[in-house]
Amino acid sequence: SETLKFAVLPGDGIGPEVMEVALEVLSAATKPEALDLDFATADVGGIAIDNHGEALPESTLSVCRGVDAILFGSVGGPKWENLPPKEQPERAALLPLRKEFSLFANIRPGLLFPELVDASPLKTNRIPDGIDIVCIRELTGGIYFGQPKSTRTLDDGQKEAIDTMVYKTSEIERIAEVAAIAAYGRGKRVCSVDKANVLETSVLWRQTVTDYFKKNHPEIELSHMYVDNAAMQLARDPNQFDVLFTENMFGDILSDEMGVICGSLGMMSSASLGTGQNRFGKPFGLYEPAGGTAPDIAGKGIANPCAQILSAAMMLRYSFGYDAIADRIGNAVKKTVQDGIRTGDIAFGKSSIGTREMAKAIIERL
Amino acid sequence: SETLKFAVLPGDGIGPEVMEVALEVLSAATKPEALDLDFATADVGGIAIDNHGEALPESTLSVCRGVDAILFGSVGGPKWENLPPKEQPERAALLPLRKEFSLFANIRPGLLFPELVDASPLKTNRIPDGIDIVCIRELTGGIYFGQPKSTRTLDDGQKEAIDTMVYKTSEIERIAEVAAIAAYGRGKRVCSVDKANVLETSVLWRQTVTDYFKKNHPEIELSHMYVDNAAMQLARDPNQFDVLFTENMFGDILSDEMGVICGSLGMMSSASLGTGQNRFGKPFGLYEPAGGTAPDIAGKGIANPCAQILSAAMMLRYSFGYDAIADRIGNAVKKTVQDGIRTGDIAFGKSSIGTREMAKAIIERL
Ligand SMILES: CC(C)[C@H](C(=O)O)[C@@H](O)C(=O)O
Ligand SMILES: CC(C)[C@H](C(=O)O)[C@@H](O)C(=O)O
Numbered sequence: 001s002e003t004l005k006f007a008v009l010p011g012d013g014i015g016p017e018v019m020e021v022a023l024e025v026l027s028a029a030t031k032p033e034a035l036d037l038d039f040a041t042a043d044v045g046g047i048a049i050d051n052h053g054e055a056l057p058e059s060t061l062s063v064c065r066g067v068d069a070i071l072f073g074s075v076g077g078p079k080w081e082n083l084p085p086k087e088q089p090e091r092a093a094l095l096p097l098r099k100e101f102s103l104f105a106n107i108r109p110g111l112l113f114p115e116l117v118d119a120s121p122l123k124t125n126r127i128p129d130g131i132d133i134v135c136i137r138e139l140t141g142g143i144y145f146g147q148p149k150s151t152r153t154l155d156d157g158q159k160e161a162i163d164t165m166v167y168k169t170s171e172i173e174r175i176a177e178v179a180a181i182a183a184y185g186r187g188k189r190v191c192s193v194d195k196a197n198v199l200e201t202s203v204l205w206r207q208t209v210t211d212y213f214k215k216n217h218p219e220i221e222l223s224h225m226y227v228d229n230a231a232m233q234l235a236r237d238p239n240q241f242d243v244l245f246t247e248n249m250f251g252d253i254l255s256d257e258m259g260v261i262c263g264s265l266g267m268m269s270s271a272s273l274g275t276g277q278n279r280f281g282k283p284f285g286l287y288e289p290a291g292g293t294a295p296d297i298a299g300k301g302i303a304n305p306c307a308q309i310l311s312a313a314m315m316l317r318y319s320f321g322y323d324a325i326a327d328r329i330g331n332a333v334k335k336t337v338q339d340g341i342r343t344g345d346i347a348f349g350k351s352s353i354g355t356r357e358m359a360k361a362i363i364e365r366l
Numbered sequence: 367s368e369t370l371k372f373a374v375l376p377g378d379g380i381g382p383e384v385m386e387v388a389l390e391v392l393s394a395a396t397k398p399e400a401l402d403l404d405f406a407t408a409d410v411g412g413i414a415i416d417n418h419g420e421a422l423p424e425s426t427l428s429v430c431r432g433v434d435a436i437l438f439g440s441v442g443g444p445k446w447e448n449l450p451p452k453e454q455p456e457r458a459a460l461l462p463l464r465k466e467f468s469l470f471a472n473i474r475p476g477l478l479f480p481e482l483v484d485a486s487p488l489k490t491n492r493i494p495d496g497i498d499i500v501c502i503r504e505l506t507g508g509i510y511f512g513q514p515k516s517t518r519t520l521d522d523g524q525k526e527a528i529d530t531m532v533y534k535t536s537e538i539e540r541i542a543e544v545a546a547i548a549a550y551g552r553g554k555r556v557c558s559v560d561k562a563n564v565l566e567t568s569v570l571w572r573q574t575v576t577d578y579f580k581k582n583h584p585e586i587e588l589s590h591m592y593v594d595n596a597a598m599q600l601a602r603d604p605n606q607f608d609v610l611f612t613e614n615m616f617g618d619i620l621s622d623e624m625g626v627i628c629g630s631l632g633m634m635s636s637a638s639l640g641t642g643q644n645r646f647g648k649p650f651g652l653y654e655p656a657g658g659t660a661p662d663i664a665g666k667g668i669a670n671p672c673a674q675i676l677s678a679a680m681m682l683r684y685s686f687g688y689d690a691i692a693d694r695i696g697n698a699v700k701k702t703v704q705d706g707i708r709t710g711d712i713a714f715g716k717s718s719i720g721t722r723e724m725a726k727a728i729i730e731r732l
Contacts, residue, residue: 086569095564121602123486143565149566158536161532161534163530163565165531168527169524198461198510199529200527204517204525204526208525229622231597235626236487249561250619252561252594256598260598
């Protein structure tokens with residue numbers, strides 16, 4: 001029997017409670033395949049600030065270094081809201097993790113089941129069959145880490161701050177490859193989003209992506225769109241996209257817009273993949289729900305665990321190569337929702353159940 | 367009698383036809399006040415490329431230098447779509463105009479009349495009374511013009527491109543003042559959008575805006591939001607905002623998202639104000655519809671002229687100080703729509719009229 005080694009970082013708010021049941025689902029789904037789960041839990045985010053004085057303590061990092069993937073909950077909350085922006089739990093945990101493990105590829109399914117169209121802010125006739133797109137975001141380049149990034153005082157006493165957006169060919173090509181692979185498994189269409197009418201980095205992005213697809217993936221239909229237009233088109237008609245593909249900062253904005261348009265953030269998972277190979281010959285990855293810590297309902301046992309469960313399924317797929325089990329979990333979640341079994345966030349006033357019951361219903365449908 | 371001197375740059379596509387009737391409305395609205403209109407028309411955009419070899423010829427610039435405001439149509443179209451991004455009509459016309467006239471403040475009303483909620487992609491119960499917000503975007507700073515902005519070949523043959531996002535205190539303060547003024551005329555709430563957890567420029571932005579409002583506008587309620595969250599909140603519940611206020615690149619994305627959420631782009635106007643004073647003691651400004659050239663309906667006489675008419679009203683208000691006439695035009699447009707008189711884009715399958723008839727109906731209601 002094979003052993004899956006991963007780190008579990010539940011974080012704050014609803015993180016621990018959805019993580020607990022996600023691990024139960026993962027365990028139920030892998031047991032028939034004789035897979036052992038070997039996970040180590042560590043503090044991250046606000047709870048890590050409280051217990052260790054920093055959002056990503058060295059002890060947590062070292063747990064992560066010894067495994068093949070990270071299953072991440074969510075971090076942050078009112079308690080740490082007044083910290084300076086750069087010390088806030090989410091930022092202080094995620095950016096160093098991305099850097100440490102070269103997590104360059106963020107994959108976010110924009111999936112809204114037809115049964116849940118009421119959850120979307122969009123008019124139902126715009127998305128009669130729900131939404132099914134995916135957003136691929138470059139995650140370690142661009143303006144997030146580019147140097148120089150600094151503030152200075154000018155001669156006249158004013159302050160001036162600068163950030164640097166930087167991309168080089170190889171960084172663009174490796175994320176283009178991720179977008180292409182995603183497209184093969186879907187509608188074979190990639191829409192690359194940039195601002196090539198204003199940015200040098202976008203001119204290079206567009207040219208590199210065009211050349212790369214022409215050379216390596218001529219069977220994929222590639223189009224280009226400016227980021228301002230993409231923000232419009234997502235809100236107008238999200239299903240015009242198949243794979244939405246963009247750089248770090250634009251991806252931050254567009255993937256969140258996509259998330260809200262897909263209705264409940266409680267259903268949205270994500271994967272952030274690294275550059276190297278783990279012991280399974282797959283990328284090391286960090287898997288996390290797209291939503292936040294939902295402090296208002298934390299501890300009440302009513303949070304939707306689907307995003308965490310689907311993130312665990314993404315981990316099986318991308319970091320361990322168990323696509324069939326990942327599919328089985330995805331289908332069980334879908335079946336549960338189709339059967340009308342709902343947590344409060346997707347119940348639309350109808351009767352709803354709690355986190356554990358939801359997980360139990362999913363396990364029954366595996 | 368006073369003379370209003372302005373440049374008229376109709377541009378491409380529906381630009382000329384909506385401009386023509388907007389000038390008729392302007393003329394009808396100003397005549398009772400004994401105001402003379404003295405305008406000079408010049409080529410811009412695609413038609414200028416065709417006639418003069420460039421999107422913003424020196425002859426057009428020199429017309430603009432002699433006046434107090436520019437009434438702009440819209441530019442671009444399929445004919446020029448295959449030009450390199452930076453030579454495309456919109457970009458090649460607008461960026462130099464912004465730079466030449468220091469048009470640092472972009473004001474975009476996000477207005478959806480309750481009668482037109484069907485035009486929005488958002489579920490009607492999210493915006494039962496329509497939408498009424500405004501977006502203030504910094505327009506000459508940030509990553510649009512920051513230096514260095516260049517591409518080079520690395521030793522290993524790869525290319526590397528960089529863009530620089532830069533802001534200094536005074537640039538932030540002057541646009542904060544515009545946001546404050548907008549807020550006084552409305553709900554006295556400003557939400558400043560940044561990415562202070564990642565960007566140095568945003569840390570400076572947030573600090574400068576906070577200090578500036580505390581010192582100069584303590585009666586305005588100031589809040590801060592990250593740009594990714596703002597992209598979500600706009601699509602979820604746009605009316606939570608009163609004045610949305612942000613830097614150049616974020617404003618490009620968010621104002622377009624706001625535009626589409628407000629339904630028909632045919633209703634959306636904008637003002638871009640300069641730093642100095644014109645002969646009316648007001649800022650020089652460029653006034654343009656937020657939508658595009660709509661090539662599919664150009665020349666058919668069915669385009670919605672409201673955006674252009676409302677842009678002309680903004681010109682009266684901001685560059686000439688005739689607020690009362692601007693209000694009268696705004697009310698006439700509103701009344702026309704309330705009376706069920708509609709162009710095709712806002713008719714929802716009901717009967718619709720053409721551009722000239724729409725303008726005539728508005729003139730009758732002045
Ligand atoms: C917390 C923040 C730094 C982060 C980002 O901007 O990437 C978050 O918004 C995200 O999208 O994961
Ligand atoms: C054409 C382009 C350069 C411009 C911008 O990005 O500012 C446009 O999108 C706008 O918003 O006016």
